[in-house]
Structures are given as structure tokens and as C-alpha cells.
Amino acid sequence: MLLRAASLAKTYYKNKLAVPVLRGVDLDVDEGEFLSVIGASGSGKSTLLHLLGTLDKADSGTIHLDGRRIDNLPARDRDVLRNRTFGFIFQFYHLLPELTALENVLMPLMITYSTLGYWARRGALRKRAEAILDRVGLSHRLKHQPAELSGGEMQRAAIARALISQPRVLLADEPTGNLDTANGQQIMAVLRELNRNDGLTIVMVTHNLDLVHDTDRVVRIADGRIEPEAKIPAPTFDAVGAGK
Amino acid sequence: MYKALLCWRYLKTRYLAMACIISVMLGVATLIVVNSVMNGFSTKLREKLHTVLSDIVIESTGMEGFADPAGKMDMIRDDPFLGPKVAGMTASMEVFAILQFYYPSGDRATRPVRMIGIDEQTRGDIGGFKKHLILQKGKDTISFEPPPHVRDFFERQERQLIEKQARDALETADPNLPPPPAPPPSRVKVPCGAFVGNLIASYRMKRPTVGDDGKDYDEQYVLEQGHPIFLTTLSGGGDRMDPRNDRFIVVDFFKSEMSEYDSNYVYVPLSYLQKLRSMEDRVTSIQIKLHSYQDADVVAERLQRMFPGPLLRVSTWEQKQGPLLEAIKIEKGILNVLLFLIIAVAGFGILAIFSMIVTEKTRDIGILKALGAGNSGILKIFLGYGLSLGIVGAVFGTGLGITITVYLNEISDWLAARTGQKIFDPIVYYFDKIPTDLQPSMVALVNVGAVLIAVMFSVLPALRAARLHPVRALRYE
Known part of the structure; x- marks a missing residue:
């Protein structure tokens, strides 16, 4: 068991109006698993992902990584976890607009190392970033800024950025949500390949049922709880249409 | 990073x-x-202030000044504490006066001035006095001596005057009387030199536009070297003061670029002013130059103790220009x-x-x-x-x-x-x-x-x- 969440609860407040998002979520993620979390908009999928990745704090409940509790770690340790153990990709890519694709990919490493440490290793780190960008098919776009890249290219750069620190878990929040079908499928192919060849653990959140049939396991989140082992209907043309 | x-x-x-x-x-x-x-x-x-004023001034509070400046300066020089700190001293006499001269047009100008008698031997080195004289700038010593051609002119004028008086005397003499005894040989007297403040001697004429030198005025001199001026002041000794006046020759101009000084001061030799005012061996102030201005306050304090009383006041130039x-x-x-x-x-x-x-x-x-x-x-x-x-x-x-x-x-x-x-x-x-x-x-x-x-x-x-x-x-x- 790589990642285990137990009775996670989270309530948001909108103008003092309590909006419970998660009401006791239990979730286990195995090492090397490609897990999909599906659910309607606002069902709390993204919140769950943020909690797993220590970007946000749960009101109650626990999260364990390798049997070690991580949700109550001091901020500094959680920063390190996000930097090295978790990789994030988002629906809107979230690249830094002032930096080139290569610099964006190098950003987690720049955060990892001190200025001197980074400077001493810069050649090797740069090679690593170039290799990863090559792997996601962006070797021709190293010096381009996000504004000069297409949506698919931006998402591939974001994947490269998430992979640069060799994380143990990739947390993907609607990774194809902003892409057309062809580009979405390419991104999915990249993720699947990473999961199969490198044994990368992936937790993907989506509302697009079309994407999930190829993942190892699917759970559905509804009313703030996980429904055990959601049965996903085989993809139909309707489902593909509904996804778009 | x-x-x-x-x-x-x-x-x-x-x-x-x-x-x-x-x-x-x-x-x-x-x-x-x-x-x-x-x-x-x-x-x-x-x-500027410092070059015109000396480091320390001992001055009398009244116009009649104080006696024996040389003795006082010796006292200061011989003092074991003050002696080594003092670089130079000079005595001077300051008094108000009325200046009269003629414009080139022939009109007469009369204006109040401050007349200062200075010792040309010692004054030049105190402060930056020497530097402010337009014509004598760069010379080692200052001098009230008129230049030769001016001297010659006045000598000739005087001699002609004397000869004319002698002729007149002869012509008007009664032929019936025995000729008067020959007058004693008159010494030809050339007026004493004076340094006139630059703004007294000149005025600024506005130009219509700013010139190449960045100035929009011309300096027009109404008094030039060799021109005569008349100074009237008061005698110093005795209970009743009477006016004393004399003729001087402009030999140089004093330009410190401080209008307060340049438009008010006329410098004449100290000894001459003393004689004119019947105040032999009296001065109104002693200017002191120090080796290091940092000593000014202690020196001033010591001097004040040396010359107590209401008659004399000791101040540094900063105190004088304090406000x-x-x-x-x-x-x-x-x-x-x-x-x-x-x-x-x-x-x-x-x-x-x-x-x-x-x-x-x-x-x-x-x-x-x-x-x-x-x-x-x-x-x-x-x-x-x-x-x-x-x-x-x-x-x-x-x-x-x-x-x-x-x-x-x-x-x-x-x-x-x-x-x-x-x-x-x-x-x-x-x-x-x-x-x-x-x-x-x-x-x-x-x-x-x-x-x-x-x-x-x-x-x-x-x-x-x-x-x-x-x-x-x-x-x-």
C-alpha cells in the first residue's frame, strides 16, 4: 500500500455557509497502480487530490504514505513531499508564463537545490530535463514559452515537469479536460506508458468516463464519499459524445 | 535559484x-x-564667509576701539597655549563712512559705506583676502600703492595746482608791498590708495538675452583704477566727534562675490585711517588665523578669559555668522x-x-x-x-x-x-x-x-x- 487515506473530511465555507465537500473518504492506492477517480463536477474529486498531495489540509482524517502519516507534517516537510514525492498535472497546465518549456520543467529541481547546488549540477539537470521533454515529444520546443505552445504541448510540458523529480505518485487533475479528443488521447497514451513501463503510480481525477476504461481501477466519488469499485460501462459512442 | x-x-x-x-x-x-x-x-x-572673516575675531564693542593692538598681539603670541596655535594676526579698524565720487557723466554719487583700515603687511594672509582683489590677484603681498602712471598723473596735477597757487599769489600780490617770503617748498602729496568693493565700483547692466558666457548682464564700472574718491568719517578721540574727510585713489577692487561685503566695504591703510581719525595706536578689531580651525572654540574661550570685560568680544567666524x-x-x-x-x-x-x-x-x-x-x-x-x-x-x-x-x-x-x-x-x-x-x-x-x-x-x-x-x-x- 503506497498511499492510504482514511475518513477524510473537508468542508468549505462560502460566506459562512458550510459546504461539505468530503464526508469521510477512505481510499487506498497501491504502488504501480493507475487509479481513476470519477465523479460529477463539484463532487470533491479535485479536493481529494489536493488533500492526497498535501496541497490542502483535511478537517479530519489521515493520510499515510508508505505507512507514515503525512497530513500532519510541518509545512516545510510537506513542501519537500510535493517537491519530490508527488507530481501534479492540472487541467489548465499551470505552466509559468515567463519561463520557457525547459525552464518550467527545471523549476522543481531549482526548488529542490540551493542556488549553488543547482549551479554545480546544472549541466546534468538540464540533460535530464531535455531527456524527459524528448520523451513526451517536446524536444523541438525547449526554448518556447507557454504562450507559443499548443494545449497538448503545454500539457506534455506539464507532465515533464511533474516527472523531473522522479516522483512516486503522479496526481493528475482532469489532465485532458481542456484538450480535444486527439490530444487528450495522446496525453492518456503518455500516462499509460509511464504507468506500464516505469511503474509510476498515477491517481487521475476526471469526469470523462471515456478515459477511464483503460486504467487499472476506477472509483466513483459522490456525496462526499467513495463508492466502492464503481462499475464503468464499456465505452460507447454516446459516452464519447457525452465526454466532449 | x-x-x-x-x-x-x-x-x-x-x-x-x-x-x-x-x-x-x-x-x-x-x-x-x-x-x-x-x-x-x-x-x-x-x-566665502570664512575667507572674508578670519577664524577668530577680537573686536571692541564700541567705535572708539582699543589701544595697543601690538601689545595684545604679543600677549597672544607669547601665551604658551595660544602661541603655537596661532598662524597669523592682523589688526584693523572698522568705521562707517560716507563715500562720494563722480560718475563719468559728472553727477555726484554719495553713499554710506563701511570703511576699514587694514594693515597691508599682515591682512593679506588672513582669510582669503588676497584672492578677492581683482587687480592684485596672484601677488604675494597686497599694496595700497597706486601704479606709477596713476601716481604720475596725481603728482602732475598736484604740482600744477601748487604752481598755479604760487602764480596766483604773485599776480594778486600788491606790488607796493615787499614780496612775501618764498613759501616753504610744498611736498607734492599724492592721495592714499583704497580698495573699493566691486559692487560699489560697478553695476550690472541687463542684457536683452543670455550671452555665450551664460550671463545676462554686463559689469559696467563707474569707478576705475586711478579715479579719486572722497571719504568722510568721524574722528575717534575726545568727547566731541568731528567729521574728517580725505581724498583717496581707487587702486583695486574687492570682489568676494558676497554682495553684503562687495557693496559696502572700502579698504584703506590702517595707519592712514588712524591718523585721519586721530586714533593713533587704536584699532577696533584683531583678526586671528589659526593653524587648525578645529581649535577655534578652545582658543576663543581662552582669549575671552584673557580679555574679559564688556569692552572686547571674542568670536569665531561661525559664531559671527551663526544665524x-x-x-x-x-x-x-x-x-x-x-x-x-x-x-x-x-x-x-x-x-x-x-x-x-x-x-x-x-x-x-x-x-x-x-x-x-x-x-x-x-x-x-x-x-x-x-x-x-x-x-x-x-x-x-x-x-x-x-x-x-x-x-x-x-x-x-x-x-x-x-x-x-x-x-x-x-x-x-x-x-x-x-x-x-x-x-x-x-x-x-x-x-x-x-x-x-x-x-x-x-x-x-x-x-x-x-x-x-x-x-x-x-x-x-
Whole structure:
């Protein structure tokens, strides 16, 4: 068991109006698993992902990584976890607009190392970033800024950025949500390949049922709880249409 | 590493940041220019005042002065404490007088002046007196001796006068009487020389436009070397004072560029003035020059103890010009406070612009936090940003300020020529150019202050950025 969440609860407040998002979520993620979390908009999928990745704090409940509790770690340790153990990709890519694709990919490493440490290793780190960008098919776009890249290219750069620190878990929040079908499928192919060849653990959140049939396991989140082992209907043309 | 990179990129890509840089730059430049000019004024003024006044003055409170100046100077020289500190001394007599002379048109001019008898042997070295004489500038000693051609002219005139008197005497003599005894051989008397304040001897004629030399006036001399002047003053001795007058020859002009002195002072030889006022061996003041001005206060105190009583007053030149110097100091202090307020205004500009940049960069901050950047890292990005804005602004501001200061007079002339509006009127001030004094310590202080203010005002937005919740920041549209 790589990642285990137990009775996670989270309530948001909108103008003092309590909006419970998660009401006791239990979730286990195995090492090397490609897990999909599906659910309607606002069902709390993204919140769950943020909690797993220590970007946000749960009101109650626990999260364990390798049997070690991580949700109550001091901020500094959680920063390190996000930097090295978790990789994030988002629906809107979230690249830094002032930096080139290569610099964006190098950003987690720049955060990892001190200025001197980074400077001493810069050649090797740069090679690593170039290799990863090559792997996601962006070797021709190293010096381009996000504004000069297409949506698919931006998402591939974001994947490269998430992979640069060799994380143990990739947390993907609607990774194809902003892409057309062809580009979405390419991104999915990249993720699947990473999961199969490198044994990368992936937790993907989506509302697009079309994407999930190829993942190892699917759970559905509804009313703030996980429904055990959601049965996903085989993809139909309707489902593909509904996804778009 | 990422902090420096992002700082640099934000600096390069945010045009809004230019506004911050410009506001810091203008503030720094203004402070440097104004301080340089204020320092220039005060330094130059002090210099001028000091060259006209000596380090320490012992003066009598009354017009009748005091006796035996040589004995007093010996006393000072022989004092074991004062002796080694004193570099030079001279006695002088100051009295008001009425000056009369004729304009070239023949009209008579009469005006009040201060007539000062000085010892030409010793006065030249006290203060910068020598430097202020227009015609004798650069000479080792000062002299009231008229130049030979002037002397010759007056001698001839006198001789003709004497001969004419003799002739008249002969013609009007009664032939029936025995001829009068031959008059004693008259000594030909040439009037004594005098140094006249430059603004007494000349006036400024306005030119219609500013000339090539940057001046918009010509100096027109109404008194020239060799012209006679008449001075009337009072006798000094006795209970009843009576007017004493004599004729003098203008031999030189005194130009300290301090209008107060240049338009009031007429210098004559001390011994001659003493004789004229029947005040032999009396003077009104002793000027003392010290080896080091730092001793001035202790020396003055000691002298006051040496010459107690109401008759004599000892003061350093700074004490004599105290109110003026103090006024300049106060003015400078107030100006600096006001100008730092201007930089503070720039600081609030930085605060506003920074807050906008933080808002604009909210999503980036969320991304960085998702990638593992800590609060302190985010804080440092924006503090570093403020610091670099401050430094860049300060560097450009220093460059601009120094350039303006160095070319201030050219700029002022150019502006005057363009607008026809005079910026610096030398007639109003003591100087014919805007004096500037660029002090490295002042420039450094202004820079440090500006950078500090820039950083201080970026603390608040930077803290806000650091405290942003990553999820909320990521969702920020």
C-alpha cells in the first residue's frame, strides 16, 4: 500500500455557509497502480487530490504514505513531499508564463537545490530535463514559452515537469479536460506508458468516463464519499459524445 | 535559484515594474540634486564667509576701539597655549563712512559705506583676502600703492595746482608791498590708495538675452583704477566727534562675490585711517588665523578669559555668522524631510503596483507552492523583486542625479535660453553660478534609504503572496 487515506473530511465555507465537500473518504492506492477517480463536477474529486498531495489540509482524517502519516507534517516537510514525492498535472497546465518549456520543467529541481547546488549540477539537470521533454515529444520546443505552445504541448510540458523529480505518485487533475479528443488521447497514451513501463503510480481525477476504461481501477466519488469499485460501462459512442 | 530566475523574469517582463523603477529613480535623482545644491550653497557660503572673516575675531564693542593692538598681539603670541596655535594676526579698524565720487557723466554719487583700515603687511594672509582683489590677484603681498602712471598723473596735477597757487599769489600780490617770503617748498602729496568693493565700483547692466558666457548682464564700472574718491568719517578721540574727510585713489577692487561685503566695504591703510581719525595706536578689531580651525572654540574661550570685560568680544567666524549658517542647516534638514516624503510617496506607489503584481501572479504562486516552494521562498521572490526594483531605480537615479548635478549650470542656462525665464539669478545670490557639492557619503545614504524604502514597501505584498493558500491560488481566475 503506497498511499492510504482514511475518513477524510473537508468542508468549505462560502460566506459562512458550510459546504461539505468530503464526508469521510477512505481510499487506498497501491504502488504501480493507475487509479481513476470519477465523479460529477463539484463532487470533491479535485479536493481529494489536493488533500492526497498535501496541497490542502483535511478537517479530519489521515493520510499515510508508505505507512507514515503525512497530513500532519510541518509545512516545510510537506513542501519537500510535493517537491519530490508527488507530481501534479492540472487541467489548465499551470505552466509559468515567463519561463520557457525547459525552464518550467527545471523549476522543481531549482526548488529542490540551493542556488549553488543547482549551479554545480546544472549541466546534468538540464540533460535530464531535455531527456524527459524528448520523451513526451517536446524536444523541438525547449526554448518556447507557454504562450507559443499548443494545449497538448503545454500539457506534455506539464507532465515533464511533474516527472523531473522522479516522483512516486503522479496526481493528475482532469489532465485532458481542456484538450480535444486527439490530444487528450495522446496525453492518456503518455500516462499509460509511464504507468506500464516505469511503474509510476498515477491517481487521475476526471469526469470523462471515456478515459477511464483503460486504467487499472476506477472509483466513483459522490456525496462526499467513495463508492466502492464503481462499475464503468464499456465505452460507447454516446459516452464519447457525452465526454466532449 | 528559482527565486533569482523569477525575480529577473518579472523584472524583464512587467512594464508595471518600470513605474516603480522610475518613481525610485526620480526620487533618488531629486534627492541627490537638491542635496548637492544645498551642500554646494552651504559649503560655498561658508568658504566665502570664512575667507572674508578670519577664524577668530577680537573686536571692541564700541567705535572708539582699543589701544595697543601690538601689545595684545604679543600677549597672544607669547601665551604658551595660544602661541603655537596661532598662524597669523592682523589688526584693523572698522568705521562707517560716507563715500562720494563722480560718475563719468559728472553727477555726484554719495553713499554710506563701511570703511576699514587694514594693515597691508599682515591682512593679506588672513582669510582669503588676497584672492578677492581683482587687480592684485596672484601677488604675494597686497599694496595700497597706486601704479606709477596713476601716481604720475596725481603728482602732475598736484604740482600744477601748487604752481598755479604760487602764480596766483604773485599776480594778486600788491606790488607796493615787499614780496612775501618764498613759501616753504610744498611736498607734492599724492592721495592714499583704497580698495573699493566691486559692487560699489560697478553695476550690472541687463542684457536683452543670455550671452555665450551664460550671463545676462554686463559689469559696467563707474569707478576705475586711478579715479579719486572722497571719504568722510568721524574722528575717534575726545568727547566731541568731528567729521574728517580725505581724498583717496581707487587702486583695486574687492570682489568676494558676497554682495553684503562687495557693496559696502572700502579698504584703506590702517595707519592712514588712524591718523585721519586721530586714533593713533587704536584699532577696533584683531583678526586671528589659526593653524587648525578645529581649535577655534578652545582658543576663543581662552582669549575671552584673557580679555574679559564688556569692552572686547571674542568670536569665531561661525559664531559671527551663526544665524545665517544655522538657517541654511535648518533649510537643508526641512528639505530632506520633504524630499524623503516624496520617496515615501514613491514607496506607496511601489506598494500599490506590487499588490497588483501579486494579484496578477496569484496563480503562479499556487503553481510554485504545488511544486514544493515554501512560504519563505515565495516571500523571498517578492522581497527580492522589491530589492532589485529599488537597486535598479537607485542606480539609474544616481546616474541621473549625478549627471544633472554636474551639468546643472548648463541645464539651467539651456532652460533659461529656451523659456526666457531665469532659473538662477546671480544678482539674488552670492554666487554667479549654482554651486554644487556632490558628496559620496550623501549619495550612498540616499541610495541606501531608497532601497530600504523599496524593500520596506514590498514587505506587505510579499507577505500576502507568501500566505496565499495554494489551492485557492491555483483556482484563481
